[in-house]
Amino acid sequence: MGQSARQQRRVAVVTGGLTGIGLAAAKALADQGHHVAVGSRQADNVHAIEDARAVLGAQAHISRLDVASQPSVDAFTAMVRHHFGPPTILVNAAGIYREAFFPDHSDRDWLDQIEINLNGPFRMIRALWGDMLEAGWGRIANVASTAGSVGAAGYAAYCASKAGVIGLTKSVGVEGAPHGINCISVSPTWVETPMMDNAIGRIAKDKGITPDAARERLTRSNPQGRLVQPEEIASLIGFFCTDASLGLTNVDIQINAGADW
Numbered sequence: 001m002g003q004s005a006r007q008q009r010r011v012a013v014v015t016g017g018l019t020g021i022g023l024a025a026a027k028a029l030a031d032q033g034h035h036v037a038v039g040s041r042q043a044d045n046v047h048a049i050e051d052a053r054a055v056l057g058a059q060a061h062i063s064r065l066d067v068a069s070q071p072s073v074d075a076f077t078a079m080v081r082h083h084f085g086p087p088t089i090l091v092n093a094a095g096i097y098r099e100a101f102f103p104d105h106s107d108r109d110w111l112d113q114i115e116i117n118l119n120g121p122f123r124m125i126r127a128l129w130g131d132m133l134e135a136g137w138g139r140i141a142n143v144a145s146t147a148g149s150v151g152a153a154g155y156a157a158y159c160a161s162k163a164g165v166i167g168l169t170k171s172v173g174v175e176g177a178p179h180g181i182n183c184i185s186v187s188p189t190w191v192e193t194p195m196m197d198n199a200i201g202r203i204a205k206d207k208g209i210t211p212d213a214a215r216e217r218l219t220r221s222n223p224q225g226r227l228v229q230p231e232e233i234a235s236l237i238g239f240f241c242t243d244a245s246l247g248l249t250n251v252d253i254q255i256n257a258g259a260d261w
């Protein structure tokens with residue numbers, strides 16, 4: 001039997017799947033024939049949903065999820081399980097970043113980034129662990145960042161949260177190994193998404209340059225002289241969610257185009 005004939009249609013959950021890397025990952029999984037459920041805080045934003053449906057197709061399910069709230073995680077995962085069956089693919093793409101030099105981090109800035117970027121994936125994995133255990137198969141892809149492996153001025157909470165995601169990934173990978181549950185983190189450099197657009201706005205303001213000039217600066221700062229696209233992250237996640245990735249777990253994979261950060 002060929003590889004493609006062995007792939008099953010599975011239920012996939014993608015957090016932060018209305019935009020950027022999450023949306024591209026949701027599309028890659030929908031294109032593989034999986035039933036995709038997207039969770040976002042903006043699931044009542046008609047325009048955002050229309051835009052996502054244009055990419056994902058009418059079948060994709062989109063509903064409200066705040067990964068910072070345990071009741072929201074419980075309600076979302078119960079709804080997906082009830083309507084579509086037990087999810088065995090999880091992509092944790094939801095994330096935020098706020099810049100401030102370390103002494104200027106407010107408690108709110110620190111706690112929000114840890115809460116969403118690190119505690120969020122922990123809650124989601126814990127909520128779906130039983131489904132994957134029962135299936136004897138699972139794929140968990142956590143979108144971390146090169147920021148989890150290097151430091152940078154102005155990003156202490158973000159770096160700490162992403163370093164935490166890499167540690168979480170490795171522990172879950174070890175615990176999942178005997179049960180057919182694989183867990184990786186994918187760590188990109190700058191990727192052209194709404195999150196990067198925010199960074200460009202900030203750079204333009206700080207340096208007194210136009211947003212186009214700031215974008216050009218970011219582009220030139222990459223050794224490949226280009227901005228990585230969300231689809232590049234999604235294609236690795238797509239491969240990871242096939243049976244061909246049997247031994248791929250317990251690892252952080254960078255998509256950095258030659259950059260350290």
Ligand SMILES: NC(=O)c1ccc[n+]([C@@H]2O[C@H](COP(=O)([O-])OP(=O)(O)OC[C@H]3O[C@@H](n4cnc5c(N)ncnc54)[C@H](OP(=O)(O)O)[C@@H]3O)[C@@H](O)[C@H]2O)c1
Pocket residue numbers: 015016017018019020021022039040041042043065066067068092093094095096097116143144145146187188189190191192193194195196
């Ligand atoms: N772009 C980059 O350069 C880059 C580089 C390395 C890593 N990353 C990581 O990649 C992931 C995706 O980011 P992106 O670049 O695609 O930016 P993005 O388009 O801003 O995506 C982030 C998504 O997270 C969602 N989100 C934020 N807080 C949430 C919460 N509490 N509950 C549920 N969803 C939440 C947002 O949707 P709502 O606001 O609607 O909820 C948004 O759709 C993030 O984890 C980010 O840290 C990005």
